Amino acid sequence: SVPSRACCNRSSGASASTLSPSGATHGAFGWCRNRAHSSTPLPGSAVTRISLVPDGALLLADDAVHLEVGVGAGARVEIIETGGTVAYDMRGGTASWTVDIEVEDGGALTWAGRQFVAAAGSHTVRSTRVRLGPSARFALRETLVLGRHGEPEGGEVSTTLDVAIADVPLLVDDLVLTGEPLARLALGGRRVVGSVLTAGARLPAEIGAT
Numbered sequence: 001s002v003p004s005r006a007c008c009n010r011s012s013g014a015s016a017s018t019l020s021p022s023g024a025t026h027g028a029f030g031w032c033r034n035r036a037h038s039s040t041p042l043p044g045s046a047v048t049r050i051s052l053v054p055d056g057a058l059l060l061a062d063d064a065v066h067l068e069v070g071v072g073a074g075a076r077v078e079i080i081e082t083g084g085t086v087a088y089d090m091r092g093g094t095a096s097w098t099v100d101i102e103v104e105d106g107g108a109l110t111w112a113g114r115q116f117v118a119a120a121g122s123h124t125v126r127s128t129r130v131r132l133g134p135s136a137r138f139a140l141r142e143t144l145v146l147g148r149h150g151e152p153e154g155g156e157v158s159t160t161l162d163v164a165i166a167d168v169p170l171l172v173d174d175l176v177l178t179g180e181p182l183a184r185l186a187l188g189g190r191r192v193v194g195s196v197l198t199a200g201a202r203l204p205a206e207i208g209a210t
Helices: 181-187
Strands: 006-008 013-019 024-032 048-054 062-073 077-082 085-087 097-102 110-120 123-132 137-146 156-165 166-177 193-201
Touching: 024 156, 062 077, 062 110, 097 110, 097 137, 110 156, 123 137, 156 193, 166 193
Parallel strands: 013 048, 024 062, 048 077, 062 097, 077 110, 085 110, 097 123, 110 137, 123 156
Antiparallel strands: 006 013, 013 024, 137 193, 156 166
């Protein structure tokens, strides 16, 4: 097990993490308890912004990335990925990407994820577990791309999304995507799958109408 290099100030709630591409990786983002004890918000904003920055190539065979994200009561947090993630040819191996999220009552988390590219020969198991307090809010954007530019086929991605509010299951979704031509028929021949999930809050009328 090779842990990531992480800096987490538990008293202030400010935190950062870098991901190591070799061996098992664990990133802890700490807890942002409230506005007063979070890291400095953006000018004119009460939102704490955290950037997710890998320090090397991800993902390779046998990589095991594990992220834990906690948002305290009343805090508002936004996670930003500075770039997309590529799962490279694993030559028969497998990598995993596991995310555990907990947002306490009254907290809010927005995660606008960048592209996750499954290159030919890759096999990745992705799992996201989300636990929300009764009045917590959560928004997640995901984009899965089968194959890099110029590749006739992509790799395989198995994803599981498990969301619960106040311990009541809201959504449990399993999806398996492969780069095989037959499998892409389910996507209408396309190689990109995008999704946006919101929980605990209604979408604006102009979005819900589209």
